[in-house]
Amino acid sequence: MKLEVVVIPVADVDRAKGFYKALGWREDADFATGDDFRVVQLTPPGSACSIIFGTRVTAAEPGSAQGLYLIVKDIEAARAELVDRGAEVSEVFHDAGGVFPHAGTEGRASGPAPGHKSYGSFASFSDPDGNGWLLQEITTRLPGR
Structure with missing residues (x-):
């Protein structure tokens, strides 16, 4: 699938x-x-x-889609491109606990993950309705992916 x-x-x-x-x-x-x-x-x-x-494609409330991930190889370059194209993108951040970002802005630490650890660096933006997107930097995929 x-x-x-x-x-x-x-x-x-x-x-x-x-x-x-x-x-x-x-x-x-x-x-x-x-x-x-x-x-x-x-x-x-x-x-x-x-x-x-x-x-009439969905009955969901506009802006209710959250946590939509876009995977990128270079978080700073991807963020800069989106900003250049008019999106309001957060600064790059990582989870303070070192695992996975929490909902909203809780637990965010400024800057990329230490050593740009794969899966650890993020930036966020929303569309005009408030649907929420996350950029996630993946440089090396986990085995089996």
Whole structure:
């Protein structure tokens, strides 16, 4: 099995589409069947998994998707690119306990993980509706991944 699509709840389809396209995400589809149903699919660069949002695509509240991960090889370069493309991205951080980031900003320590330990460095941003994304730096994958 492979994860193919994640549904993102948004309030304004065109605003969301503009935001993600400005980040450099590929538009795969934009289909409407009248004024009451529309689906937009975009894919982050290098990803096999896409996002979908639209009109009457989900009953979830706009902005309720949280903890969506984008994996990067270089956290500073990825953060800089998103900032250059107009996203408001947090500073790079790591979990103070050295394991995994907590919800919200609890337990965040400034800067990358010591030695840029793989899986340990993060940055966060939200789309215009408040759907929350995390960049996670992975330089060496765990065995079996």
